[in-house]
Amino acid sequence: MLKEERQQTILNEVELHNRILLTDIAETLDVSIDTVRRDVKELDSEQKLRKVHGGAISLGFTTSSTRNTNIYALAEKTRIAEKALSLLKEGSVFFVDGGTTCLELARLIPADLELTCFTLSLPVAMELSSKPKVTVIFIGGQISKDAQISIGANAIHNLSEIKVDFSFIGTGYVDSQYGLTEFDWDIVQLKKAVIKSAKKTVLLCISEKLNSQHRYKTCDLNAINTMITELEPENDLLKSFRSHDIRLL
C-alpha cells in the first residue's frame, strides 16, 4: 500500500467520523502505529486534520470565522476590549455579555490564558470555542434573533444558579443620573440576572452612549464597579461619572 493511499484513507475516516484513534487506524490498515502516527503528524502540518493525543479530529466547521468586518466604531471597541483584558488573570471565572464590544473582547483573549467563561451569546461562544485553554459554558434559553443571545425565563433561571468573579456587560444607554437603561424589557430582565450572578460588574461602553437614556432601567450606576470606555479616565466627558463610586478605565 502506498503512503499516499494510506493518508487518503486516514483523511477519509476522519472526515467521516469526525474523530479517529491511531490504534484503530493502525489495525484496519495493518501497519504499525508509528507509521500512522507519522502520517497523522504530516497531515496535521498540512492542515488537513488536527492531531490530538491518541488520535486525530476533523477540522470540520471550526475554522469558519464569523468575522463581520463592518462593525460600527470598531477601533473604539477594540480599545475598550484591550483595557478589559487587563482585568483577566490566569484562572479567572467570568461572564461575557453579547454585543459587538464584548465580542471584540472575546476575540482578543490570548490563547495561552486558562479561563472559565460563561456567556449567553452565540457569536461569543463560537469565538471562544476556538481558544484551547478557555472553558466555555453557554447559558441556554430561547435565542433572540436580532441579538443572537439566550433570552427568556429559562436563561434567567440558569443565570440564577451561577456566581462568577466578574462579568463584562454592555448596555444600550447609560447616564450618570439614570444609570443603565435599555430599549427592551426582556433584555433588562436578563441584565439584572447577569449583574446578580457576578461579584463585580464591569461595564464596557463607548463614549457615544454616555448621557443617553431609554425606557426601561437595568440598574443604578453604583451597581457597576468598573466602567471602561475608549477615553482616558481623565477625560472631561467622564466628569459626571467621577462622583460615583466607580473605577474608570
Added chain:
Amino acid sequence: MLKEERQQTILNEVELHNRILLTDIAETLDVSIDTVRRDVKELDSEQKLRKVHGGAISLGFTTSSTRNTNIYALAEKTRIAEKALSLLKEGSVFFVDGGTTCLELARLIPADLELTCFTLSLPVAMELSSKPKVTVIFIGGQISKDAQISIGANAIHNLSEIKVDFSFIGTGYVDSQYGLTEFDWDIVQLKKAVIKSAKKTVLLCISEKLNSQHRYKTCDLNAINTMITELEPENDLLKSFRSHDIRLL
C-alpha cells in the same frame, strides 16, 4: 514495445485502479523498473498522473484540495437533509443534533415554515437564528471545542426537562447488529438523553457509515424510528436494516 504504447498502458492502469505500483508495472510490461520510473516521471511532468514514492496515483483520486473548504460528501448530506425536510410540518416541535448533516438540514429549512427547534449545536443555532419564523431554543452547557456543541451533566439535565415530537440525530457509527455507536463516552450520554426526550427519533446518516462500529453504544437500532440515507430505500446496502422495525427514507 514502443515507449508511447507503454506510457499509455501505465496511464490506463492508473485510471482503472486509481493507483499503481512501479514494481507491478515493471513486471507486467517486462521492462526494468528504471524505465517505468522514467516513464512515470515524464507523465507526472505532463500532469497526466501524480508520481509518489513507490508508484503513482490518478489525479482524480486526490480530493485533498477541495477538502478543507468544503464539507465532506456535501452532495450526499444535502440529499439526506432534503428528505428529512419532508417530515417537518407547520408548527412542528423538534430537536436538531450537531454535525454537518444536521447543519445542512438547518440550512435548508424554508423561511415560511413556523417551527420550534431545540438544539445543542452552536452552528445550528446560528444558522436557525436567521430564519424569522423558527423559534430556536438552545440547550446550555459546557461547550465542546471540537464539535461546538453543549456537553456535560448540565446539558443532559436540561434535555431531561423537554419533550419534542421528534429529533434528528447523527451518529459516528451505525451497524444493523450493534446499533448506534460512538467514539466518545460523553457524546453517548448526550445522545441517550436526546433520544429519551423525543417521541420519535430520526437518524440522518450517509451510507458510508453503514456497517461500522466503535467502542461505546448509544442505542439499539430499534430505538430509531426512521433512518435517512442518501440512498434509495430499495438499495441493497440497506438490506440488513430492513429486518428491523425502521422506516427507511
Added chain:
DNA sequence: TCTATCAATGCAGTTTTTTGCAAGTTTTTT
C-alpha cells in the same frame, strides 16, 4: 555499406525515504 549520432534502456553504486522496533519520557487514567 559504413559510421557517427542519439534516444532509449538497463545496470551498479550511492543516497534518500519509508518503516518498524526499542528505550526512555510524558500524558492520561484509575
Added chain:
DNA sequence: AAAAAACTTGCAAAAAACTGCATTGATAGA
C-alpha cells in the same frame, strides 16, 4: 500515587530513487 497508554527519539533494515555509465538499435548522411 501507580499503571497504562501514548509520545519521542534514535537506529537499522529494506525499498525506492537517483546518478553516471555502458549497451543497444534505429537512423541519417557520407
